[in-house]
Amino acid sequence: MYIKTLTVSELNNYIKKVIDSDFILGNAYIKGEISNFKLHSSGHIYFSLKDDGGKINCIMFRSDAENLKFMPENGMKVNVKGRVSVYIKDGAYQLYCKQIELEGMGELYIAFENLKEKLFKEGLFSDVHKKAIPKHPRRIGVITSRTGAAIRDIINVSTRRNKNVNLLICPVLVQGINAATELVAAVEKLNKIDDVDVIIMARGGGSIEELWAFNDEKLAYAVYSSNKPIISGVGHETDFTIVDFVSDKRAPTPSAAAEIAVQDLSQLNDKLGSMKKNFDNEIKYYFENRHNELSIKRKLIEKYSPEAFIANGYSNIDKLYNLLLIKTKNKIEIEKQKLTKCQSVLKANNPHNILNKGYSIIENNLGKCIDSIDELKEDSEVRIIMKDGRVETSIGKITRSTTDRLQ
Structure with a gap:
């Protein structure tokens, strides 16, 4: 008898036709407990249906899953209506579900x-009792x-x-x-x-x-x-x-x-490298700041040191000395100008200058200038000052005449 050699795909297709032609497998009602439940992003539902003796893989397409009145979960006991068929690529049979009805929670889940x-x-x-996980x-x-x-x-x-x-x-x-x-x-x-x-x-x-x-x-x-x-x-x-x-x-x-x-060791190394860089920068920054502070303090010490104070004192003395000379010179010059002005005024008002004009000055024996006849008496000793000398004499007769008085 000749037996045809089948490929794997041909065998799986044959088994699928046999199973699909079975009335009971095409209209199956299966009860069991849901496990390995997964809702795919496509909307299809994948899970396993199991009992104490076995397990079958199940799939419910999105068009049927949209009609569910509840969301299946692991541990639920359910009644499933569907058909058993073969997935040719894997050669595995599975239950293609049309309806799922809730029966109750699985014993393990409860x-x-x-x-x-x-x-x-x-x-x-x-969380109070949970221990910290060591980092290293x-x-x-x-x-x-x-x-x-x-x-x-x-x-x-x-x-x-x-x-x-x-x-x-x-x-x-x-x-x-x-x-x-x-x-x-x-x-x-x-x-x-x-x-x-x-x-x-x-x-x-x-x-x-x-x-x-x-x-x-x-x-x-x-x-x-x-x-x-x-x-x-x-x-x-x-x-x-x-x-x-x-x-x-x-x-x-x-x-x-x-x-x-x-x-992660590479992350730790990167972190350590970053920490080392930051540490180096901090050290550099710290010493630069200390160096700047020392420079400022050194300048302050130099500025306020005794030597600097003495040197500055000499400099200040020189400045004060020069200022004193200038002010003294200016003061003398101002006073000279005042003196010259006073001399001019005195000279202009000096009574002796009148003598040059032919006038004379009469003084009593005490040297007091006589400017009125009332101060004279007959036989009084007087001194007559003229431009080229003095004459001492006595007063003879005194005659009072208003017409002879100078105006």
């Missing part, structure tokens, strides 16, 4: 909310799976930011019934190591079941009681676990947790 409310009331989420840890403890993508991301990011980073890997299970126990033991173990400064607890994304170990109550108390600060980097940015709320710092991804714990 348990998560109950534990979250309990721990919140106990104060485990309070000597050693970083990492709690995660030995083989998961999270450990590779943390190592890659850490070594890229600082090639000298010291990571202490504490491998644990991050999924399954024993995962929570191992996570608690890892926290307690790293707390006993003195040179571990900060702890990263991380794993990659997943459904609520896959992340359930990080919603364990004992682990929450272990993280809360840790003496060393803990950074949680569990799942993707939209995933939240109890550990995220209790930890000292929540990172949206394992890579982001490494970025928080490990300072």
Whole structure:
């Protein structure tokens, strides 16, 4: 019997035709719990529908999603109407949803909310109890799976930011019934190591079941009681676990947790270079100011020093001496001018000058000038002063005549 050899695409197309022709698969009503919910920017909705025994990937196109009466969330129990078909490119079957009806909250989601409310009331989420993350840890403890993508991301990011980073890997299970126990033991173990400064607890994304170990109550108390600060980097940015709320710092991804714990060495070097430049400028500015201050004080000292005072004193004396000479000379000159003027006035008014005109002056024996006949008596001794000499004589007869008096 001849059997035709099929390509992968032909096989997937054949399976798709078989499934699409099935009446039950074409008109399926499925109930289960929503997980891995994602609303795409295109408006399409992607999620998984699961129960205790299995899981199926689902998609609802925007045209159908616009008719929803509620926004689906992880943990919701729903009834979905749609058709099962094959996505040829991946060879995977999935449920193409037409309608989604709310049935109730998933049991895990309810348990998560109950534990979250309990721990919140106990104060485990309070910022008051959160420890500061050291900026430059000597050693970083990492709690995660030995083989998961999270450990590779943390190592890659850490070594890229600082090639000298010291990571202490504490491998644990991050999924399954024993995962929570191992996570608690890892926290307690790293707390006993003195040179571990900060702890990263991380794993990659997943459904609520896959992340359930990080919603364990004992682990929450272990993280809360840790003496060393803990950074949680569990799942993707939209995933939240109890550990995220209790930890000292929540990172949206394992890579982001490494970025928080490990300072970028190049940025540190740039910062140190900038600080050094600023410090050098400050030192230079400081010494320039001190130098200027010293120069000013030196000039003041020179200005007010005894030597300068004495030198300035001599200079002031010279100035005063020259000023005194000038003022004295000016004063003498002014007084000379006054004297000359007075001499001219005296000369002009000197009675002796009248003698040159033929007049004479009569004085009594006391040298007093006689200007009236009333001052004379007969036989009185008088002195007659003329221009060329003096005559002493006595008065004879005195005759009073008004016609002879000079006018």
